[in-house]
Amino acid sequence: GDSVTQMEGPVTLSEEAFLTINCTYTATGYPSLFWYVQYPGEGLQLLLKATKADDKGSNKGFEATYRKETTSFHLEKGSVQVSDSAVYFCALRALNAGGTSYGKLTFGQGTILTVHP
Amino acid sequence: DGGITQSPKYLFRKEGQNVTLSCEQNLNHDAMYWYRQDPGQGLRLIYYSQIVNDFQKGDIAEGYSVSREKKESFPLTVTSAQKNPTAFYLCASSIGGPVAPQHFGDGTRLSIL
Numbered sequence: 001g002d003s004v005t006q007m008e009g010p011v012t013l014s015e016e017a018f019l020t021i022n023c024t025y026t027a028t029g030y031p032s033l034f035w036y037v038q039y040p041g042e043g044l045q046l047l048l049k050a051t052k053a054d055d056k057g058s059n060k061g062f063e064a065t066y067r068k069e070t071t072s073f074h075l076e077k078g079s080v081q082v083s084d085s086a087v088y089f090c091a092l093r094a095l096n097a098g099g100t101s102y103g104k105l106t107f108g109q110g111t112i113l114t115v116h117p
Numbered sequence: 118d119g120g121i122t123q124s125p126k127y128l129f130r131k132e133g134q135n136v137t138l139s140c141e142q143n144l145n146h147d148a149m150y151w152y153r154q155d156p157g158q159g160l161r162l163i164y165y166s167q168i169v170n171d172f173q174k175g176d177i178a179e180g181y182s183v184s185r186e187k188k189e190s191f192p193l194t195v196t197s198a199q200k201n202p203t204a205f206y207l208c209a210s211s212i213g214g215p216v217a218p219q220h221f222g223d224g225t226r227l228s229i230l
Binding site (some may be wrong): 049104105 | 121123150157158159160161162165175207209216218219220221222223224
């Protein structure tokens with residue numbers, strides 16, 4: 001079945017440090033890939049997405065590139081801020097047997113990021 | 118503003134009771150979803166609905182029920198058959214299709230008294 005594996009957290013960084021959160025996946029066909037962010041006590045917000053190989057999603061200084069050859073979608077940011085402290089989820093939406101998608105997302109377990117001043 | 122509203126934010130249930138979590142969206146989305154979030158386990162799909170009057174079980178549907186009588190509403194009932202209901206429940210919606218993102222509500226935290 002489909003699965004997403006994220007690097008284990010928690011991740012603790014100082015402000016302005018470089019961030020990488022690793023994400024690898026297993027899926028049938030060509031999934032769409034997503035990063036979501038969850039701030040304390042809130043729901044998930046879409047951070048960025050990529051729908052085909054070599055696509056780069058970007059938003060708010062975060063980037064992730066869809067690497068089909070390594071089945072990865074690692075999240076990066078060059079200089080983190082305290083306000084980036086949150087839980088980050090990698091997710092995929094794969095195609096079903098009929099070649100269409102019913103929209104089911106498969107999530108990784110989440111990575112807690114804490115940024116100190 | 119368009120969005121997804123979940124209510125209540127906090128809910129308490131006594132043993133043996135059924136409780137219903139509300140989810141309303143004014144985004145005109147066809148598809149709606151319910152997820153359960155437990156610490157360190159990510160999100161797991163309970164039920165989803167791609168269109169009014171139709172819904173399918175997700176990965177952990179046992180002990181839950183849903184209805185989809187209106188496009189904008191997708192309530193989730195946690196029945197007494199759900200033996201471990203304490204969790205954070207998230208509702209989401211999307212326009213459907215393989216690349217459309219899901220939009221999430223702010224969640225309901227259910228606890229057992």
